[in-house]
Amino acid sequence: MSFEPRIRPYRPGDETAVAQVAAECFDRFIRPLYSERGVRSFAAYIYPEAVAKRQSIDCRMFVADLDGEIAGLIEMRGSGHISMLFVKPEFQNCGIATRLFERALRTAAKLDPGLAEVTVFSAPGAVEVYRHWGFVETGPKTEADGIRFFPMRLPL
Template sequence: MEPKIRLYRPGDEAAVAQLAVAGFEQSIRQYYSEEGVAAFLAYIFPAAIAERQRNGCQMAVAELEGEIIGAVELRDFEHVSMLFVLPEFQCCGIARRLLTRAVTLLKKARPEVKLLTVFAAPGAVEAYRHLGFLPDGAEREESGIRFFPMKMKL
């Protein structure tokens, strides 16, 4: 059965936070300091997700049999601020489908935008390369969060 890709609805934030925690624990936590872990967990707190959706971020989710199994969040229709798929559903094309929906939203809202950016966690760089992103500078760290800036031409 194929997951349905749909726009975020109020009430989705708890499930999105849970899937983000699952992805974080599997492949990101090991790269972050205590400060970075705290900053990330604050970012994915359900109330923070809901607040961002009310204030300019856009999110699409992948839903399978009523369960949210993936999510992508765009900031300012030019930056991927979050992209997670539950570990058991990774490598099935869901991230690509979510990213395709995000790009469709971006092109409709801001057709002048020609680059999509992301700050990839060290463990996610290869996944983003596979999705079409290229490195855009050296590794950086802010508030204990390590990342590689990447970009994709639209």
């Protein structure tokens, strides 16, 4: 297997693999921090049919494809909000998240030339990754529907 992923747009049919990557990362790194309500909210968000529906409405997703296996994903809602970013644990720290982020950012800027910022509701364990990319926290740790996050923004 090549360790140089191809970053490509989401295609119908990717939703099950996307949900599996998100669930694996969630279970390993985030689930212990969430209440049962948060776990249910997240599970509903990544349900394959929910992923597919969002892509047809107001979201844009890119996946890191390693020889046909989805190793990571980024989903942008609207023109500038990161709603999901996950890389399978065995492929973390290889630059995949950065490549996904850069592709999503280039596409967002192309689609909205006036885009002034990108926002994210970062999971507590991902705050340092977003800081590394230049994001700053815009508020304290927050919880909505059992989901715990730090609101962050990247001025462009």
